[in-house]
Amino acid sequence: MSRAGWKVILFMAVCGLVFERPAAAATHTAQLGGTRVVWNALLSGEIDAYPEYTGTLLQEILASEGLSTVDELSVALSSRGIGMTASLGFNNTYAIGMRSEQADRLGVKAISDLRGHPHLVFGFGNEFMDRADGWPGLQRHYRLPQTDVRGLDHDLAYRGLEAGTLDAIDLYSTDAEIAYYDLRALQDDLGFFPEYDAVVLYRLDLAERAPPVVASFHELAGRIDAATMSTLNARVKLAGESESAVAAGFLEQSPGLQIEPGTDTAGQRWWQRLWQRTAEHLALVAISLSAAILFAIPLGILAARRERVAHVVLAAAGILQTIPSLAMFVFLIPLLGIGGPPAVVALFLYSLLPIIRNTYAGLKDIPAPIIESAVALGLPPNARLRVVELPLAIRSILAGIKTSAVINVGTATLGALIGAGGYGQPILTGIRLDDMGLILQGAVPAALLALLVQGLFEAIERTLLPRGLRLQTNALGATD
Amino acid sequence: MLELSQVSKRYGDNHALKSVDLAVAVGETVVLIGPSGCGKSTLLRLIVGLLRPDSGTVTFEGQVLTAASLLKTRRRMGYVIQEGGLFPHLTVRGNVSVMARHLQRDAAWIETRLADLAGLVRLPATLMDRYPAELSGGQRQRVSLMRALMLDPDLLLLDEPLGALDPMIRYQLQQELKAIFDELGKTVVMVTHDIAEAAHFGQRLVLMREGQIVQSGSLKALAENPAEPFVEAFITAQLEPMSRLNAVLG
Ligand SMILES: Nc1ncnc2c1ncn2[C@@H]1O[C@H](COP(=O)(O)OP(=O)(O)OP(=O)(O)O)[C@@H](O)[C@H]1O
Ligand SMILES: [Mg+2]
Numbered sequence: 001m002s003r004a005g006w007k008v009i010l011f012m013a014v015c016g017l018v019f020e021r022p023a024a025a026a027t028h029t030a031q032l033g034g035t036r037v038v039w040n041a042l043l044s045g046e047i048d049a050y051p052e053y054t055g056t057l058l059q060e061i062l063a064s065e066g067l068s069t070v071d072e073l074s075v076a077l078s079s080r081g082i083g084m085t086a087s088l089g090f091n092n093t094y095a096i097g098m099r100s101e102q103a104d105r106l107g108v109k110a111i112s113d114l115r116g117h118p119h120l121v122f123g124f125g126n127e128f129m130d131r132a133d134g135w136p137g138l139q140r141h142y143r144l145p146q147t148d149v150r151g152l153d154h155d156l157a158y159r160g161l162e163a164g165t166l167d168a169i170d171l172y173s174t175d176a177e178i179a180y181y182d183l184r185a186l187q188d189d190l191g192f193f194p195e196y197d198a199v200v201l202y203r204l205d206l207a208e209r210a211p212p213v214v215a216s217f218h219e220l221a222g223r224i225d226a227a228t229m230s231t232l233n234a235r236v237k238l239a240g241e242s243e244s245a246v247a248a249g250f251l252e253q254s255p256g257l258q259i260e261p262g263t264d265t266a267g268q269r270w271w272q273r274l275w276q277r278t279a280e281h282l283a284l285v286a287i288s289l290s291a292a293i294l295f296a297i298p299l300g301i302l303a304a305r306r307e308r309v310a311h312v313v314l315a316a317a318g319i320l321q322t323i324p325s326l327a328m329f330v331f332l333i334p335l336l337g338i339g340g341p342p343a344v345v346a347l348f349l350y351s352l353l354p355i356i357r358n359t360y361a362g363l364k365d366i367p368a369p370i371i372e373s374a375v376a377l378g379l380p381p382n383a384r385l386r387v388v389e390l391p392l393a394i395r396s397i398l399a400g401i402k403t404s405a406v407i408n409v410g411t412a413t414l415g416a417l418i419g420a421g422g423y424g425q426p427i428l429t430g431i432r433l434d435d436m437g438l439i440l441q442g443a444v445p446a447a448l449l450a451l452l453v454q455g456l457f458e459a460i461e462r463t464l465l466p467r468g469l470r471l472q473t474n475a476l477g478a479t480d
Numbered sequence: 481m482l483e484l485s486q487v488s489k490r491y492g493d494n495h496a497l498k499s500v501d502l503a504v505a506v507g508e509t510v511v512l513i514g515p516s517g518c519g520k521s522t523l524l525r526l527i528v529g530l531l532r533p534d535s536g537t538v539t540f541e542g543q544v545l546t547a548a549s550l551l552k553t554r555r556r557m558g559y560v561i562q563e564g565g566l567f568p569h570l571t572v573r574g575n576v577s578v579m580a581r582h583l584q585r586d587a588a589w590i591e592t593r594l595a596d597l598a599g600l601v602r603l604p605a606t607l608m609d610r611y612p613a614e615l616s617g618g619q620r621q622r623v624s625l626m627r628a629l630m631l632d633p634d635l636l637l638l639d640e641p642l643g644a645l646d647p648m649i650r651y652q653l654q655q656e657l658k659a660i661f662d663e664l665g666k667t668v669v670m671v672t673h674d675i676a677e678a679a680h681f682g683q684r685l686v687l688m689r690e691g692q693i694v695q696s697g698s699l700k701a702l703a704e705n706p707a708e709p710f711v712e713a714f715i716t717a718q719l720e721p722m723s724r725l726n727a728v729l730g
Contacts (some may be wrong), residue, residue, distance in 0.1 A: 045665055077680070121725060235502060239614055314557060367563075369561050369562070369563040369564070369565040370563055370565055370566075370568075372525075372530055372560075372565060373561050373566070373567070373627075374563030374567075375530055375554075376528045376529075376530060376554060376557075376561070377554070377555075377557040377559075377578065377579045378552075378554035378555040379579060379582055380551060383582050387568055387578060387582065388578075391569045392567075392568070392569055408518070435705070464569075466569035467568075467611060468568045468569045468570060468611030468612065468613060469569050471611050471613040
């Protein structure tokens with residue numbers, strides 16, 4: 001990723017690896033979607049390096065190659081221009097976890113014991129639900145009879161388990177929550193889960209561009225064992241320390257590691273952080289909204305002039321509006337990569353409909369006698385639009401822009417999913433760490449910004465609205 | 481100056497005008513009269529080019545109106561729409577001068593012309609910066625008229641210019657309008673459904689029914705030699721309230 005210098009990437013490689021599950025992370029300040037997204041970002045050169053698990057590579061990403069050993073994997077990777085370090089020291093494999101108390105009561109020790117309890121409710125992370133080395137494979141391997149299996153966010157799954165709405169969930173063997181929630185990781189007695197050794201993947205051209213970086217990746221090998229990993233995880237998840245502080249502490253206490261922690265938001269004061277997120281959020285909103293205004297108003301005008309165009313344009317914009325934002329991001333990533341650009345494009349597309357529709361409706365709602373007078377005066381179409389029609393439609397157009405702006409501010413929080421930053425950043429991290437304070441740090445400013453934007457547009461409306469129209473409203477208001 | 485020949489217009493299967501012929505000479509005032517829905521406004525819209533005839537031709541100053549010539553000829557016509565049609569977002573000044581400004585007429589010329597027209601229609605100069613919503617109905621009609629007269633058109637088309645006014649103001653404006661027309665010597669085609677008003681303005685009345693011209697001539701000619709019973713019935717119906725009034729007042 002271009003805006004992250006190599007130090008940051010290296011730093012992320014360390015702390016991402018320390019704190020993320022195989023769901024994977026490429027940037028630290030900006031979290032990314034699934035493993036595939038990050039892998040593609042590495043292949044296309046969007047990012048230079050990220051931590052990955054050998055199991056994910058063998059079972060999922062390169063599953064079609066039929067590789068079985070780490071050496072074969074290494075060859076397959078280098079043919080794609082990707083290098084790989086040796087194992088960093090821990091095997092973070094999948095496990096199935098239950099509450100210890102319930103497991104004891106039902107006499108469940110190993111995964112095969114689950115066969116005797118078909119009515120248990122399972123809740124798995126969305127990745128685990130879909131991947132070949134996740135639930136589908138596990139179910140076949142163990143011939144598990146359970147039918148009530150739900151896909152949900154992994155962090156929410158712990159809460160579901162604790163509340164008793166779920167009986168078993170997927171875990172990682174280094175998860176901090178195992179001890180915290182008093183869970184039992186069931187024994188993989190039929191040997192289904194592959195090894196998940198942590199490694200760092202990097203682009204081979206990075207070795208030319210920044211040899212010391214690649215050297216320090218290799219220095220990390222064998223440095224982090226499972227116990228260290230769980231401890232570090234617990235300090236973040238359970239003790240609430242910041243990820244970067246824990247990572248930096250780990251690096252300092254590991255003599256011989258020549259790795260400098262990169263710049264990171266966690267080192268900033270809260271107001272600096274707030275300012276940075278505000279700037280990111282505002283940039284997303286401002287760019288996408290202004291582009292949408294410039295694009296949607298002419299489209300609305302065109303639609304008002306030609307009924308056929310209106311049908312097509314309004315239908316197309318309506319369909320765009322119904323695409324879930326996550327799906328929209330996933331469509332855009334292959335085209336635009338990750339970070340700001342796809343987020344801006346998605347927000348732009350979502351902002352179109354209200355503006356197009358209101359421009360169209362505002363122009364169509366002008367009383368016929370007024371249009372007729374303008375035509376009869378001899379004003380040519382463009383002058384008519386400028387002098388008569390647009391001023392009369394301005395209230396409706398501004399209302400459309402206001403709607404778009406408020407939707408835009410809200411939707412921009414989802415930009416954090418694909419690394420675009422903004423107020424969504426603390427919200428996402430907060431959900432992951434179950435930290436309400438962090439969630440509020442994003443949600444409150446986002447709500448305030450929405451109110452502010454709304455107020456701003458109301459002020460603009462007051463100044464832009466011709467006085468004659470305001471009078472008309474007052475006169476109408478007085479009669480009812 | 482203006483000639484309609486075999487003009488027909490349909491809205492769907494509603495024949496609003498059926499083969500209408502009408503000629504208007506320079507300086508003449510012609511008044512279109514007839515019951516509601518008989519096609520008076522449609523006829524004016526065809527002349528100003530807001531509608532195109534389904535068949536037949538409209539000729540203005542020797543030229544057949546075409547889509548290409550419309551923009552130019554419209555500027556030689558002043559049209560006062562039935563509902564007034566003032567732009568609510570523009571002041572009186574803005575409404576009246578909108579076309580002159582589009583044609584980039586000199587600002588001083590515009591101001592002089594505005595003052596002249598305001599004097600002509602007796603609109604106080606203090607109202608120049610008001611919006612239509614701040615004017616009375618009669619004042620709005622005067623502004624519509626000013627707007628139609630701004631570019632000194634050869635032909636004035638007035639669609640019930642006094643329609644929405646109360647009888648007192650209406651009477652006063654009738655007197656004033658007549659004086660204005662006489663003073664300017666313009667060719668005027670005017671629509672009304674009030675026969676007294678028609679007689680007041682028109683040398684020539686054109687009586688319409690269901691999209692056709694029934695009879696054309698002075699009120700006297702229409703009353704004395706009605707072309708069909710409808711003409712007599714129409715005139716009688718309009719005069720009836722008057723004679724009842726006269727009977728009461730003795
Ligand atoms: N845009 C339109 N679409 C369909 N029918 C129309 C339209 N405009 C007018 N008509 C119909 O055409 C006929 C003539 O209408 P027009 O407006 O010319 O009547 P008018 O003589 O001006 O009536 P009034 O005195 O009420 O103003 C009426 O039957 C009317 O219903
Ligand atoms: Mg009419």
